[in-house]
Amino acid sequence: MHVTKVIPLLVSLLLTGCGGGSSDPGSNTENASINAGDDFTVLEKAEFTLTAQVSPPGGTVSWQLVSGPNIEGFPQEGAEVSVTAPDVKSDTVAQFRADYIAPDGQSSSDTIQVSFTSQNQLPIPVITQTLPEDGQAKYLDVMEFSAADSVDPDENGQVVGYTWQQLSGPVLTVDTKTEQKLRFIHPLLVSNDVAKFLVTVTDDEGGSASTEFTITLLKAEKPVIADAGQEQTVTEFDSVTLNASDSKTASGSFSCVWEQIELSGTETAVEITNPNQCIAQFVAPDVDVATSISFRVTVTDPNGYIDSDTTSISLQPKALGLIQDTGLRDCYDDSTKISCDNSEYPRQDADIGRDSVADLLDKAGQGRASFDYTKLNEFADELPDTAANFSCIRDNINGLIWEVKLAGTGTVPNTNARDGKNHYTWYLDSGGSPSGGVIGAANSTCPSNIDCGIQTYIDTVNSSNFCGGSNWRLPTYIELLSLIDFGRADGQHLLDPELFPNVPALSQLGHLYYWTTQTSLDGRSLSQAFILDMQTGNDLAYPKSNTAYVRLVRTP
The missing domain is CATH 2.60.40.10 (Immunoglobulins)
Structure with missing residues (x-):
């Protein structure tokens, strides 16, 4: 209880009159007071009563909410008021103040604290x-x-x-x-x-x-579910991964066995690395056209339950072009040989193109690195790779057929027309060829009684239906370049001696220049044509009046 006291002012009035004095006794006034009661505690949402005791009676009592949670109905008047405790989330306290005004106008006040106890109902779980x-x-x-x-x-x-x-x-x-x-x-x-x-x-x-x-x-229809993985599209010679690790078993563990499916007997067989593991690999085989190969994985759990699944791999040919590669198989930095996957020296010749996958190629014939040739007889029939006697060579990349030269037939000009030692001036007179050719003298650098220009040699070979064809011609620059093996290191020449024998000795002319069809258009004259040096691989614009060697080519 908190009480505010009012102290009365006693005033004595002394009346003074002429000739004497008298007094009127004063009257005593009761002080106003109020008692709001003792502090107490109630439960949330319970009814309770605030009661004030006042003196003197007859005055007016009013109640105010001073602090605490919001409670409706205040302010209220009356010595006794009914209140509903608020709904609170946790225990809290409210303070009320009671104000009293006595009949004679005196005032007094008192405060009381009411504590509200939270009474939580537990939640009800529903699933x-x-x-x-x-x-x-x-x-x-x-x-x-x-x-x-x-x-x-x-x-x-x-x-x-x-x-x-x-x-x-x-x-x-x-x-x-x-x-x-x-x-x-x-x-x-x-x-x-x-x-x-x-x-x-x-x-x-x-x-x-x-x-x-x-x-x-519920139990599954199958306790093992094999998953051979998504179908893939790859390029020949790519490293391909077969992955069955997403397979499922009730036990959580399993083993795998991979095998290639032979559906029609025409699929390209591959060698699977780690076929008894869930993740296996193989190298995509050499294919000429887009094709598809299929694989089956058999998944077994420790309890002996088995399931299998299949996947298909689409194989696309690698864009290697229709020309033989250079024959270079090694990569280098500034001075030494390095791995061809070195990122500091990227895209070297040996790291791209046909030679980069030479070991994976399915060759029709033979040849060092990625070169692929087949030996032919005088009728253009195929011969075994081991044949010692052959008349022509077929390029298995672009299908061109090349003449194979003879050797030891005599001393120029007393030689066979196809002897490798014969050499000619550049002269072509048909098919819209560029002008500027020079006809070499008969029986000078070749055994012809007509002349030693290239055209006469071509006519001679075609008239004999050599290797089953009469469409022999001088090769283009690119065609002749495709024969050069830049990976050869014996220092003699850059043609494969197994496939292109009877190359003349360097000492005969002091060079190994071979003519191409390309005239040198240097803006000055048409007097030169390009040769390729089979010793160095260099090209050169060479006077058509000079002589060089010739190797004819034809299409099938």
């Missing part, structure tokens, strides 16, 4: 299955359970927290354990099983309640 919609779940179905229908009985309460806990059953991987919903994938089971969960819901006053529920999980 419903929301997925699958029909309620029946099987392997790989998404199962979802919701606690959204859980309620807080308090008038203004709400559920604010959720905790899910698996108590028993198969191991389940859930998205989250603290959200309103629990979601997981139906596991792969060998037999039916039951999972038990405990869910706890918490309200906004910290109260919590729990309930248990069970889920029946």
Whole structure:
């Protein structure tokens, strides 16, 4: 109780009159006072009474809410008022002040504290299955359970927290354990099983309640599900990975065996690395056209359950072009040999093109590095790679057929027309060829009684239907260049001696120049044509009046 006292002012009036004095006795006045009572405690939402005792009686009492939670109905008047305690989330205190005005106008006040005790009702957990919609779940179905229908009985309460806990059953991987919903994938089971969960819901006053529920999980039709992986499209010579690690078993462990499927007997066979592992590899084989190969994986779990799956690999030919490569197989830095995958010296000749995959090529014939030639007889019939006697060579990349020279037929000009030692001036007189050719003298550098120009030699070979053809011609610059093997290191010449024998001795002319069809258009004259030096690989604009060697070519 808090009391404010009012001290009366006693005034004595002394009346003084002429001739004497008299007095009127004063009257005593009672001080105004109020007592709001002792502090007390009530439960939230309970009815209680505020009562004030006053003196002297007959005055007016009014009540004010000074602090604390909002309570409707204040201010109120009366010595005794009824109040409903507010709904509070936690224990709290309100302070009320009682003001009294006595009949004679004196005033007094007092305060009282009322403590409100929170009385929380615990939430009620309610669990419903929301997925699958029909309620029946099987392997790989998404199962979802919701606690959204859980309620807080308090008038203004709400559920604010959720905790899910698996108590028993198969191991389940859930998205989250603290959200309103629990979601997981139906596991792969060998037999039916039951999972038990405990869910706890918490309200906004910290109260919590729990309930248990069970889920029946059904066995799968197959206890092992093999997965051979996605179909792939790769380029020949690529490294390809076969991956069955996404296969599923009830036990969680399994082994794999890979094999290539022969559907029609026409597929290209490959060698699988680590075929007894779930992740295996192979190198895409050499293919001429787009094709597809298939593989099967057999998956086995520790209990002996088995399943298999297949996948297809589409093979695309590598864009290697229709020309032989250079024959270079090594890469270098400024001074030494290095690995061809060195990023500081990228895209070297040996690292790109046909030579980069020379060891993987499925050649029709033979040749060093990626070169691929087939030996032919005088009728253009194929011969074994081991044949010692052959008349022509077929380029298996672009199909061109090249003449093979003879040797030891005599001394120029007393030689066979196809002797490798014969040499000619540049002269072509048909097919719209550039002008400026020079006809060499007969029986000078060749055994012809007509002349030693290139055209006469071409006519001679065509008239004999050499190697089954009469369309022999001088090669273009690019065609002749395709014969040069820049990877040869014997210092003699850059032609494969096994396939292009009888190259003349360097000492005969002091060079190994061979004519091409390309006239040198240097803006000055048409008197020069390009040669290729078979010793160095260099090209040169060479006077047509000079002589050089000739190797004819034809299309099939």
